[in-house]
Amino acid sequence: MSEEKKVAFKKIQATGHMRKIMADYFYELDRASKEGSPKVAWCTSVGPAELLLSLGFVVHYPENHGAVLGSTRVANDYIPVANAIGYSPDICSYLTSDIGAFIKKETPLSRAYEGIEGVPKPDVLVYNTNQCRDVQDWFSWYSRELNVPALGISTYRNIGEITKEHLDSIVHQMKALIPPLEDISGNKFDIDKFREVVSTSKECTALWKKVLETNTAVPAPMSFFDATIHMGPAVVLRGSAQAVDYYKVLLKELEERVANNEGAVEGEKFRIYWEGMPIWGKLRALAELFITLKTAVIASTYCNSWIFEAFDPEDPFLTMAKAYTEIFIVRNENFKEKYIEDMVQKYQIHGILFHDAKTCPNNSNNRYGMPERLEKKLGIPTLTINGDLNDLRCYSEEQAQTNIEAFVEQLETK
Numbered sequence: 001m002s003e004e005k006k007v008a009f010k011k012i013q014a015t016g017h018m019r020k021i022m023a024d025y026f027y028e029l030d031r032a033s034k035e036g037s038p039k040v041a042w043c044t045s046v047g048p049a050e051l052l053l054s055l056g057f058v059v060h061y062p063e064n065h066g067a068v069l070g071s072t073r074v075a076n077d078y079i080p081v082a083n084a085i086g087y088s089p090d091i092c093s094y095l096t097s098d099i100g101a102f103i104k105k106e107t108p109l110s111r112a113y114e115g116i117e118g119v120p121k122p123d124v125l126v127y128n129t130n131q132c133r134d135v136q137d138w139f140s141w142y143s144r145e146l147n148v149p150a151l152g153i154s155t156y157r158n159i160g161e162i163t164k165e166h167l168d169s170i171v172h173q174m175k176a177l178i179p180p181l182e183d184i185s186g187n188k189f190d191i192d193k194f195r196e197v198v199s200t201s202k203e204c205t206a207l208w209k210k211v212l213e214t215n216t217a218v219p220a221p222m223s224f225f226d227a228t229i230h231m232g233p234a235v236v237l238r239g240s241a242q243a244v245d246y247y248k249v250l251l252k253e254l255e256e257r258v259a260n261n262e263g264a265v266e267g268e269k270f271r272i273y274w275e276g277m278p279i280w281g282k283l284r285a286l287a288e289l290f291i292t293l294k295t296a297v298i299a300s301t302y303c304n305s306w307i308f309e310a311f312d313p314e315d316p317f318l319t320m321a322k323a324y325t326e327i328f329i330v331r332n333e334n335f336k337e338k339y340i341e342d343m344v345q346k347y348q349i350h351g352i353l354f355h356d357a358k359t360c361p362n363n364s365n366n367r368y369g370m371p372e373r374l375e376k377k378l379g380i381p382t383l384t385i386n387g388d389l390n391d392l393r394c395y396s397e398e399q400a401q402t403n404i405e406a407f408v409e410q411l412e413t414k
């Protein structure tokens with residue numbers, strides 16, 4: 001038997017429940033697209049989804065589709081297709097793989113869900129540049145291609161303290177979206193409905209936070225690699241009762257693991273923080289590698305990015321603006337450093353792994369000296385591995401494995 005086959009994965013029992021609600025979600029989108037009702041909005045992952053849901057749209061998230069292309073390891077079939085029409089191999093590989101797949105009229109959703117032939121056709125494209133400029137360019141391509149309006153919010157980037165001026169501007173831009181969205185959806189904006197969606201999103205986000213925080217326990221009940229999968233509902237179903245119900249089930253299971261002293265990694269010796277994007281096509285291989293090294297990757301910036309604590313249905317516009325502005329990716333280097341420092345303490349981390357994702361500088365925080373500064377300040381080692389979220393040509397498995405093994409040895413000697 002090969003070494004690989006001996007690796008003992010601990011299956012999360014709630015996975016079946018998650019698969020069911022994700023399937024229902026994709027079928028609902030497909031039905032809406034085929035029947036023309038309700039209208040379909042495409043939204044960026046940290047875009048104003050609650051506003052869209054309150055106006056009766058069903059919402060498709062192209063970044064989620066990008067992650068599906070990556071995790072099913074077909075992204076590299078499509079990236080060159082987008083490169084051929086002028087979209088550089090150096091820009092976001094979610095964008096290039098998603099556009100490439102669209103041009104080829106293919107999607108892994110067809111293989112996973114019988115009867116689904118493609119991604120749902122949008123009636124409107126809504127972005128928020130809080131995370132990067134690529135999302136605007138991405139949606140603009142579809143806007144030109146499908147003759148569908150692209151509306152958006154242009155956000156501040158690289159900010160430290162969030163000021164009233166920042167938030168006023170975002171609120172103003174959010175409110176300006178309402179008249180065109182009313183026209184497209186055929187529904188009048190209803191503040192009570194909006195409050196209700198924000199309230200449900202808040203509940204979802206609070207539960208997702210609790211799920212992640214179960215990993216403050218030693219040993220940690222869930223790995224980062226599990227969390228990247230189980231965050232799906234927090235991304236695409238926030239604002240829905242299904243996501244809230246799901247996270248109650250998942251939380252219960254993880255709390256039971258904690259009570260039973262059951263870790264995701266048998267014999268957990270070291271605890272690692274993952275900074276940066278997942279390498280979607282290598283989740284399984286990396287999870288196996290860390291299990292064999294008795295090292296648990298247990299906390300990350302990425303999975304925490306769908307915690308929106310500011311939401312308050314009493315003041316939905318202002319608090320939604322705050323929630324989508326105070327996220328890590330929007331903030332300056334000082335904020336980010338302090339954030340990671342707090343995470344290291346909270347989760348009792350022994351080392352930090354930075355993933356330098358070739359096509360996403362926005363989520364690669366190793367490039368301006370942060371690992372060195374954190375090492376000095378926290379007295380723990382860091383490791384940078386080169387790779388990418390979707391473009392596996394940028395990732396050398398052999399090299400990453402050697403580096404990770406050497407890193408764990410370094411932890412042993414410490």
Ligand code: SF4
Binds near residue numbers: 094361
């Ligand atoms: S933040 Fe990175 S991965 Fe996400 S859409 Fe922007 S460039 Fe792509």
